[in-house]
Amino acid sequence: MDTLKQIRFIWKPVVFALCLLPAALVVTDAFDITGSLGANPVEEIQDRLGNWGLRFIMIALAVTPLRRITGWNSLLRFRRMLGLFAFFYVLLHFLAWLILDQGLLWSAVLEDIAERPFITLGFAALLILTAMAGTSTNGMRRRMGRRWQQLHYGAYVAGILGVWHFWWQVKKDIQDPLIYAIVLGVLLGYRVWARLTKRRKA
Amino acid sequence: MLIGKPADIRPSEITSRGNYLNRREFIAAGVAAGGIALSAPALGAVVPRGGFAKLPDVRESAFSTDEAPTSYDDVTTYNNYWEFGTKKQDPALYSTDFEPHPWRITVDGHAEKTGSFHFDDFIKPFDLEERIYRMRCVEAWSMVIPWVGISLADIVKHHKPTSKARYVAFETLHDPTRMPGQRRRVLDWPYREGLTIEEATNPLAILAVGLYGEALPNPNGAPIRLVVPWKYGFKGIKGIVRISFVEEQPPSSWNIAQPHEYGFYANVNPDVSHPRWSQARERRIGSGRFANKQPTLMFNGYGEQVAHLYKGLDLRKNY
Numbered sequence: 001m002d003t004l005k006q007i008r009f010i011w012k013p014v015v016f017a018l019c020l021l022p023a024a025l026v027v028t029d030a031f032d033i034t035g036s037l038g039a040n041p042v043e044e045i046q047d048r049l050g051n052w053g054l055r056f057i058m059i060a061l062a063v064t065p066l067r068r069i070t071g072w073n074s075l076l077r078f079r080r081m082l083g084l085f086a087f088f089y090v091l092l093h094f095l096a097w098l099i100l101d102q103g104l105l106w107s108a109v110l111e112d113i114a115e116r117p118f119i120t121l122g123f124a125a126l127l128i129l130t131a132m133a134g135t136s137t138n139g140m141r142r143r144m145g146r147r148w149q150q151l152h153y154g155a156y157v158a159g160i161l162g163v164w165h166f167w168w169q170v171k172k173d174i175q176d177p178l179i180y181a182i183v184l185g186v187l188l189g190y191r192v193w194a195r196l197t198k199r200r201k202a
Numbered sequence: 203m204l205i206g207k208p209a210d211i212r213p214s215e216i217t218s219r220g221n222y223l224n225r226r227e228f229i230a231a232g233v234a235a236g237g238i239a240l241s242a243p244a245l246g247a248v249v250p251r252g253g254f255a256k257l258p259d260v261r262e263s264a265f266s267t268d269e270a271p272t273s274y275d276d277v278t279t280y281n282n283y284w285e286f287g288t289k290k291q292d293p294a295l296y297s298t299d300f301e302p303h304p305w306r307i308t309v310d311g312h313a314e315k316t317g318s319f320h321f322d323d324f325i326k327p328f329d330l331e332e333r334i335y336r337m338r339c340v341e342a343w344s345m346v347i348p349w350v351g352i353s354l355a356d357i358v359k360h361h362k363p364t365s366k367a368r369y370v371a372f373e374t375l376h377d378p379t380r381m382p383g384q385r386r387r388v389l390d391w392p393y394r395e396g397l398t399i400e401e402a403t404n405p406l407a408i409l410a411v412g413l414y415g416e417a418l419p420n421p422n423g424a425p426i427r428l429v430v431p432w433k434y435g436f437k438g439i440k441g442i443v444r445i446s447f448v449e450e451q452p453p454s455s456w457n458i459a460q461p462h463e464y465g466f467y468a469n470v471n472p473d474v475s476h477p478r479w480s481q482a483r484e485r486r487i488g489s490g491r492f493a494n495k496q497p498t499l500m501f502n503g504y505g506e507q508v509a510h511l512y513k514g515l516d517l518r519k520n521y
Contacts, residue, residue: 030491038291039280040343041491101485103494108480116478168478171341172459173288173388 007077015078019085022052023092042100049093050122054166054180056086057159061187068194080136083155087133090162094126118168125161128154159184254417257330257350265406265507266334272345272488274414280487281421282339283440285374285381288388296382297420302441305425311371311447314362321425325411327360328352332415333408335431337438338470338502342495344484349429350412355403363399363447370402371395371452372428373444381441389455395428395439396452396466398511406431406507409442432504434468465521469512470502474521 001009026048028034030041037044060082067075102109112119132154135141141148163184167177271277283293286300305321334348358370376392378384384391401407410429411418418424423440430437436456446452456464463477472482483495501508512520 037491039276039487040290040485042485043343100491101495105494108482111480115475116480118478173284173386175288 003074007074012078012081016081019056019082022048023089042096046093046096046101049089049096050166053086053090053093054159054162056082056089057155057162058180058183058187060086061155061159061184065187065190065194084133084136086158087129090126090129094122118165121161121168122165125158125165128158128161132158156188159188254419256416257412260330260332260350260412260415263331263333266332266348267336267346267503269334269336269346271334271348271414272486276487277345277347277413278419278421282341282435283383283421283423284389285383285391285393285441286421287383292383293421300380300420300424302420302424305443307426307442308444309361309446310444312364312366312449313447314364315360325352325426328356330412331408333410333429333431335406335429336502337429337431337435338484338498340434340436340464340468340476340481342479342481342484342498343487344498344502345487348414349408349410350415350418351408351410351429353405354407354409354428355405357409357445358399358403361445361447366449367447368399369448369450369452370397370399371444371446371448372397372439372442373446374439374441375443390458393439393455394452394458395437395454396448397430397437399447400511401430401508404508404511406504432469432501432508434470436464437468467512467515467517467520469508469517469521470498471500471517471521472498473500474518 025034026037026045029037030045060079063075063079063082067073098104098109102112113123114120132152135144135148135151144151163177163180166180167174170177279294280290281293282290283297286293286296303321306318307321307324308318310316330350330352332348332350334346336344337347338344363370372395374393375381376384378391397407408429409426410423411426413419413422418427423438423442426442427440428438428442437454451466454464454466454468456468457466470481475481481498484498485495486493489496499505
């Protein structure tokens with residue numbers, strides 16, 4: 001098998017299955033098979049899905065720096081799938097909040113999105129990821145041309161909004177959001193650095 | 203009396219051997235101390251539910267709700283007690299080695315009967331009552347908890363505050379060697395809380411020394427903590443080592459940390475949102491994955507007993 005086929009028929013399915021694991025664990029924990037969701041399962045479900053949404057944004061943003069550093073260009077072939085998993089977890093996080101936490105009480109939902117800044121931020125990040133996921137096919141990429149790349153720089157914005165959303169959500173102990181902020185800072189900082197050094201060489 | 207007795211005892215409800223032995227040592231120490239052992243309420247027969255001493259002679263109270271109590275597991279594993287870590291499961295995980303006895307409580311300030319009291323002596327003069335109270339956390343979740351406690355009004359009167367005592371201030375133990383959460387400065391330690399003297403002498407206010415008929419478990423604030431059920435849970439200061447009768451409004455930890463989010467009064471109020479979330483509804487712990495939130499009641503449903511304390515006070519400003 002050549003490399004392309006190996007990626008397509010072995011590595012992609014393996015990565016896909018791994019990416020689904022956190023969601024599967026939420027389901028099996030909910031039925032007390034693998035573990036438990038604790039005293040407040042609704043909160044636990046939202047927290048886990050939100051955390052994985054953020055992690056997958058970071059993982060997708062790590063593809064380009066890792067590719068440049070390792071020279072392993074095949075990594076690029078996983079970027080779309082990882083980005084779509086970020087959208088998948090953020091969407092599930094939103095749906096868990098909408099259905100399990102808010103119980104589809106629309107007045108409360110709209111009030112929260114409009115009046116609670118941290119929820120506004122999270123919702124904005126979801127909209128950006130939705131637009132990116134909706135235009136993620138090869139066909140859309142061809143049709144949109146340069147505008148596609150511009151839209152997909154939205155990943156940086158979604159990452160910033162996501163960390164900010166988490167930061168404002170926690171009560172006082174900012175240790176966890178701080179870790180995400182540092183990771184995001186490194187990932188975005190690498191791009192700034194790469195651009196600056198490129199310009200200097202040119 | 204027996205309350206909410208489960209059909210069987212789950213492994214998680216049985217305390218570790220170390221903890222059990224420590225309890226036995228405490229009891230043995232009490233027995234060795236002679237007179238105290240005979241009269242102190244904390245020294246009943248050991249019934250291993252949480253593995254703690256069963257509290258004897260606990261009276262029922264008309265203030266108890268008949269709502270179903272939250273399970274022992276949930277009450278003791280989902281806690282905000284940052285002295286043992288900032289995550290809800292941390293107090294249960296990191297307070298297992300905490301030995302609350304011996305324990306001393308200092309009473310000072312504008313009162314006639316001040317001093318440093320051994321825990322047993324401090325609670326000895328008072329009757330134990332079971333108070334099954336709703337507990338509403340500022341984070342929009344709630345529980346129903348069968349506390350065993352002492353009327354705070356009785357304790358206040360016993361110590362004979364003077365006319366200068368307009369507030370009662372409370373302080374938690376500050377000992378980072380025993381409370382690992384205090385090694386990080388996530389709050390300005392020690393944890394401090396306060397009540398007006400009128401609030402402190404309201405019949406609903408208690409100092410709890412027990413839960414589910416047994417001595418108070420560590421994650422819930424052993425050996426003694428405040429319970430004021432019409433206020434948000436963070437007012438219920440745990441592991442109390444100091445009670446001061448003071449003239450000026452005392453500092454309270456969350457108010458110091460984030461004054462725009464947490465006020466001194468912190469009365470449960472569905473009409474005044476926390477800046478970052480609504481307080482109109484609450485999730486009752488144990489109500490199930492697909493249960494909806496329920497409406498939050500003014501003063502957590504205790505308005506009949508406490509609303510008169512706040513007549514003429516703008517509760518939007520004094521949140």
